[in-house]
Amino acid sequence: MEPVPTSHGARRANTIRDVARHAGVGVGTVSRVLNGGERVSAETLDRVQAAIRELGYRPSAAARALSRGVASAIGVTAPHLTSPSVVARLRGVVDTLGNNSYDIGLATVETASQRERRMKQVCQRDHLNGLIVISLHPTAEERRQLIEAELPVVFLDVAPEGFPSVDIDNTAGGRIATEHLLEFGHTALGFIGDLPEPEFEFTSSARRLTGFLDACAAAGIGQNLDWIVRVAHAREAAAVGAETMLRGAKRPTAIFAASDTQALGVLDAARRLGLSVPGDLSVMGFDDLEFAELVGLSTVHQPLVESGRCAADLLLSRMSGDGTPQDDDHVVLPLHLEPRGTTGPPPARSTHTPAGKRGDRPTGHHE
C-alpha cells in the first residue's frame, strides 16, 4: 500500500491490479465486477467490492477508453453562447444526451483559430463517438476532415449536403411571416436581416429574405430596395438600420425582421421615432424566443429546443445504427405563425379588408 513514486512524480493511485491483489483475485474478476457484476460468485463479489472501497479505488477513464478503443463522449460545437436560439438548441441536445450517459464535450468557437483547433480535437480518435454542430456552416476543409475521421455528425440549424441535419424551411418561414403582413393589407414592406456571409451561399437569414421576396412577388408587390436592409445580427444594429429606413420620405408600413432580436431593434427604432406599433408600423419577428411573448411580438415560431432533441436522437441512431455512414438525412421541422400584438392593419390610406382566407392570391397591384 505504500506510495510508489512514478516517473510522473506524483503518488501512484491504486489500479485495478492493486484491487485484485488486495482481494486475492485476478484482475479479470475485478473488471467483471466493475462492469455489470455478471458471472461472479456472491462471495468474491463482496470481497472485491470491499477491496475497492478500502483502497479508494477509482477506475481510470483514459485506460478504459484506450482499451475499449472508443470514448463515451459526444461533442457539441456551437457559436458563442450569446445567442438565445443557440442556447435553446443546446438545451435540447443536452436534455436528450444527458439521459444516455454520454459525456458532452462542449466547445464554442468564435475565432477561426479556435475553430481550427477544435476540429483537431474533434477528429482525434477515441475522443468522441459523435458530434453535433449547431449553427455553424462547415468549410470545405472541415467537411473533408469529418468524413475522413468517419465521425458520426449531425448538423443543426444548417443543412450541408452530404451530412445528416436538422433544420427548418427558412424560405417557407419567410413566406409565412410576409403573408401574415400581406393579409393585413400591407403593401409597403421592409425587411431587416443579417449580413450575408461571403463564404457561404445561404444563411438562414438569406433564405428568409428569399421567402419574403417570394411572397411579395406572389402578391404582385414591387420591391423598394432601400427597404431591404442587412446588418450585423444585433439589436442595436437593427435599430439603426430600421431608423434610416423609417426616416425616408416614403416609409414601409410593416417590417419583417429575420429574427426576434432584430425585431427588438426595429421596435426600438419605432419608439425613437415616435411611431406607434402596430398603428403606424407593424413589426414581425422570427424564432419566437422567450422574450417575444414578453414583448408581445408577432413572430414565426420555430421549435428550438425540440430541434436540439431531434438532432441528438438522430445522432444516437446514427451511432448505434447499422446505416451507411454519412449519407444525408435532412430533417425539416415545422414552423407556425405566432401572431401577437405588433402586427395589424396599415395606417389607413388604402384601407383593405383584412383578407379572410389566405391562398386567394391578390389579383394585382395595390396602390
Next chain:
Amino acid sequence: MEPVPTSHGARRANTIRDVARHAGVGVGTVSRVLNGGERVSAETLDRVQAAIRELGYRPSAAARALSRGVASAIGVTAPHLTSPSVVARLRGVVDTLGNNSYDIGLATVETASQRERRMKQVCQRDHLNGLIVISLHPTAEERRQLIEAELPVVFLDVAPEGFPSVDIDNTAGGRIATEHLLEFGHTALGFIGDLPEPEFEFTSSARRLTGFLDACAAAGIGQNLDWIVRVAHAREAAAVGAETMLRGAKRPTAIFAASDTQALGVLDAARRLGLSVPGDLSVMGFDDLEFAELVGLSTVHQPLVESGRCAADLLLSRMSGDGTPQDDDHVVLPLHLEPRGTTGPPPARSTHTPAGKRGDRPTGHHE
C-alpha cells in the same frame, strides 16, 4: 499497410508506429514531431509530416491521456439549462475555458440518479482535471467523494465550506433591494422568494430574505407574515402568490421578489388586479437578467457572466497552482442597485422622508 483485423473487429486505424515505419524513423521521433517539433532535423520533420498526411494519421486521445496520466478536460455541472442565470454563468465559464484549450465536459443534472451518475464520472481518474459546479449544493456524500478524488473544484453561486467558490453576498443584496424601497418611503413591504430547500440550510433566496428582514428591522418596520411568500421558482407560481398577497384587506405597497423571474410574476399579478406599477405597487427584482431591462424592471444587478469567468480563472489557478488542495477561497462579487421603472414612492398616505444613511447597524441580530 493492409488493414489488420483486431480483437475489436473493426479495421485498425493507423498508429504512431505505422507512421514511424512509413517514415522510416522511430516512434520517439514521431512523438516529438507531434508535440512541438523540437529537436528534430528539418529533413526528418518533413518526412514524418508527410507520412502523417499520407496515412491520414490521427492521434488517439485516449492513449495520450493514459500515457500522460491526466486528461485535458474540465467538467461543468449545472442544473438544467432552463434558468437564464445558469446559462449566463455557463457562458462566462465557457468563455474563459475555451481560450485555454481545455475540453469542457458539460453535464446538467436534474434527477438524483443523474446526479449520482455524474459524480461517478467526475471522480474517475484521468477524466477531468478540474470541475466547476454551478448552482448546486453538494451533499455530504458528494463533498466526501470530491475530496477523496482530489479533484480541483470550484463552486459557483453556492459557497460550501471547505471548497473554493465564487458567489455574491445575497444577504447584502436583499438589503440593497429593500433599502431602495424604504428610501421611497414604503412601509408596507412584501417578499416573494423560492421555497426553502429542506436539505440545505441556506439558499440564495433565503439569504435575500434575511437581508430583507434585516433592512426592515433596521428601519424599524414590523413584518406582516402574510406578506412573506415562498413559492416554486417560476413566474406563474410567483404570480399566484403575489395575487393572494395583494387581494388581502390590507396590502403591501411594494414587493421585493428574490429573482427577476418571480418579479415578472408579480407584475403579472398587478396587471390582473388592475394595479398600476409603480403607482399602486412598486416591484423590485434580483439578478438583472436580460429581460429586466426590456421590461424596465428595477432590480439588483449581479455579474452573472463575470461570475463564470471568475470561477474558471479560480479553477485554472487552482489546477496549475502549487497551493494546498481544497482549502477554501471564497470570492464574493459586488452587487449594485439597478433602479428602473417599476419602483417609486408609495400611493401617498404616509409620506416618509427617504431614509438617510445606511451602515448604522441595528442593535441586535435578527434571524
Next chain:
DNA sequence: TTGTACGCGTTATCAA
C-alpha cells in the same frame, strides 16, 4: 539527433 524498450490501467480472450 535518433531509435528502442518499457510502462501507463484497462478490457478481452482463453485456458483452467
Next chain:
DNA sequence: TTGATAACGCGTACAA
C-alpha cells in the same frame, strides 16, 4: 466461475 496474459497507442527514459 476464475486467473493469466496479450493487446490498446502513446510518452519517455536511455542508449546509440
